[in-house]
Structure formats: C-alpha cells, structure tokens
Amino acid sequence: MPPRRPTIGVFDSGFGGLTVLRELAALVPDADYIYFGDTARLPYGSKSVETVARYATGAAHYLERHGAGMLVIACNTATALALDRITEAASVPVIGVVEPGAERAAAASQNRKVVVIGTEATVASHAYLRALQARGMDAKEKACPLLVPLVEEGWVEHPVTEVVAQIYLNEAFAGGFEHADVLVLGCTHYPLLKPLLHRIAPAHVTIVDSAESTAQVVSEQLRRSPLPILTDEERRHTPRFKFFATDSVEKFRRLGARFLGHPVEDVQHVDLKE
C-alpha cells in the first residue's frame, strides 16, 4: 500500500456545509477535502425523506468514486433524514452532523433542557430530539424556515433578521423551555448568525454549533486511526480543496466564499442528467 494522506468528502445540498468544511480545515489541516454541493436541487429542507435519501446516497457515491476515504454529511436535513441509508450505501466511514451536536449539547447543559433550531425537514424528522433524549436531555425543536434565505440574502446583521430570529427564539424558549440552557444550531447556515444569536438569546444560554462539534468528532476519529506513513509532500499542513457543484459554478464561487471565509477556487460542474 502506498502511503496516503487522508481525503475527506464533505457533502451538502448547497453552501451551508462550507461552514463545516471551514471548521474541518482549521482543525484537521493535514487532510485534503472534496466537497459536493447539490446546488441544482437545493434546498433539501422542504423535501420528503425519499427524495433526500435518493439525492444524498447519489452524492455519497460520487465522493467515494473521487477518492474520499471518509464522508462527512455536512447537511442537517440529509443527516436527519438519511444518515442510515447513506451509511449503508457507503463503503467508507460516514459522520453526520446530528450526533456530534447532540453530544456536545448534552455535555454543555446543566439543567438538561435544550432548544434546537433548524429547517422544517430537520425538525419534522425529530432526529435531534431522539439523539438528545437518548442522552437524558429534554429537548424542544423549532423550525426557522426564514433564517436560511436571510443568510443567503447576506442580511446576517440586519435588523429584520434580528426581529425574525427574536420571534423564533421567543417561540422556542417557551412552554417549559424558558430556562433551557443550550441552543443547538441545527442548520449549517446558522453559524453565520452566531454573533446575532449570541446577542438575542437569553444570557445564560450556551450556543452549540454543530459544524464545530462535527469537525471535533472527525479530528478525534482520524487520531484513533492507525497513522499512515506519509511522504514530506503529504505531510504539508495546508489542505487542498476541490469542489463539485450541480448548478452554476460562478454562483458557487461567489456565494461559497461567504460561507467558507476564503475564496472558492477549484469548482467543477457536475451534470446530473435527469
């Protein structure tokens, strides 16, 4: 076997997963990354289980064929609706964003009361509820369908976004959850709203970002694997990135940079032929 530097495949319906990639690259710089953004068929948040599962397993196969030795499902909806199906279909380890977020939330909560915000589909799946209840937590989930379009409009610090987020949080921190002490960001778009959410969430609340938590789990999993013997070239501490998008490459570059925090360069269009 030739020595190998790990290649991690990251999948999302669009741009949001780039917040996970950003955390991964910071925490695991001695890996290379290939990212699949299914931008022609986004958003997954309003789609049915069957549709999401079919799209996500297709993307997982694509990343494997392009050399991914591990898959990160950087999409809360795809993880919530289809992680089992993806894991079954893949021949490499698969990590979703729900379990790491739930684990971190359980560790951070003092009073075992946790609020989770996400898309309609993620909330309807109750994946976070189950993962948190399995850890002895009491959880309330709240769908916030306007936050993704507000982030994509670039209104991450806009007064309208503040009002909308406040309405959602008021509804979430209610009905016995007034004193919940953890807020889980159950959507990969939401890390861009972290400064705003920090300001408006009740003061005693810890915000758990599932992008960060997932990167930590990937890092630990790689540390547990037997260390491959790397050449000098392979041991470099700057990751290489390659992006695949099912819709406009130009748009992926432009919007993607906002989520990744640096320029998005090597983007290739994938034709879905449907």
Added chain:
Amino acid sequence: MPPRRPTIGVFDSGFGGLTVLRELAALVPDADYIYFGDTARLPYGSKSVETVARYATGAAHYLERHGAGMLVIACNTATALALDRITEAASVPVIGVVEPGAERAAAASQNRKVVVIGTEATVASHAYLRALQARGMDAKEKACPLLVPLVEEGWVEHPVTEVVAQIYLNEAFAGGFEHADVLVLGCTHYPLLKPLLHRIAPAHVTIVDSAESTAQVVSEQLRRSPLPILTDEERRHTPRFKFFATDSVEKFRRLGARFLGHPVEDVQHVDLKE
C-alpha cells in the same frame, strides 16, 4: 374527431403557479386543468439557465403526454429563462407569464416608467426588461429573494413582511424610478401579497399581477380558436383539476390549498428517477 373539451396544462416549479391556475379556472371555467408542480426541485429562482430549461421541457412533455392541448408556463423563472426552448420542444401552443404581464403594464402606464419585482433568476434574465422595452417602456427590475419564503411561511400580513417589502420597494422606486406608475408582480407567489403591497406602494401606482394577465391571454386565445362541438357533459361550467407533484403529495395538498384558494384533492406523485 370526437368533440373535445379543452385540457390546459399548467406548469410551475412548485405552488406559486396555483395563483395562475386560480385565475384561469375563474376566467375559463369550461376547460379542464392538469397541473405539474416540480416540488422536488424547487425553487427554480436560484438555478442556472441550463438546469431550468432541462427541468421545464421535461415537465412540458409530461403534461402533453397526459393530454394537455395547451401549455401555460405559470412560472416566471421558467418563462424568463426557457420559454423559447419549451415552445420549440412542445407540439401544442405555449403561453408564458412574462409577455402578458408586460403587455398589461404597457397598457396601464401613463409615464412609461415601470418597476418589476421577481426572483433573482427572473431579474437576472432581464426578460421583463426586454419585453417592456420592446413596448417603449422604461423598466427597472428588482430581485426580492425573501418574499417567496415569507409567503411560504404564511406571513402574508406580518409586520416583518411589510418591513422587508418596504425595503425592496424603496430600492426599486429610486434612481429615476421614483415616479414609476406601474408595479409588475413578476413572481407567482406575489399575488398573495397584493393587499400588503397595495398598502405600501406609492399611492399612484397600478399593480399588475402577471397571473391575472396570463389568464386573460389564455381566455382570448381560446375564444379565437374554432369552437369544438361539445356534448352536454363536456359543456359543464366546473373545471376538473388533476395535480402532479414531484415531492410529497401530502405537503402539496396542504400548501397548495393556500395558493389555489380551495382544497387541492386529486394529487399524484411523479417519480423523477434520477
């Protein structure tokens, strides 16, 4: 040839086209309707020309195979990006929403200054700009990406929607268009916001709803066609509806009723197999 009652195929990426169907059924009740909502792949508003053209011609073929003798592209994005391609691919007459809206706007404007609001893709295509300039109008287009999610959240009379719409209209009615006297609703979701937009648009502005204008054009076109000899049963004045949706049927029924204004019953799932 057996006598035939007309069957009109109506296509949209999702639910918005139901506002066009609603106007059609009111204006042309002696026809039957089949509606194709490509809900598994919505929204089209953020997708590229190639992707939209491929999806829309597929849907047009589907409606023809199911008996449509005329096609209404009740989606501004699909009309703006792909009407030529759809017309070329179809063997029945095809009517889009852009030309009827532009025609009505030109007739309503006194000072030849028109503002058009729509999705990002519709605006980027400049289809309305071209159609209005061809009629001697001066037009300004403004993308309003948050209005569709606000309508889908059901916030059609919400203070947040009023603030967002006011921000968009302030940007639109500016730069030489302060006195524009027509506002074209270039997205089939927007008719649900008509009461709100009437309140906040400058008082002298006429609102042109492309759903209404399109239904008028279809009605005129049918009147010009040679009248078929109809049986009594075929002459009934209550249209029959059949719906095809590429995503969840249950969700189509639930959300669809809001746009159509009455219950959505006969919905069949279409499996895209991609």
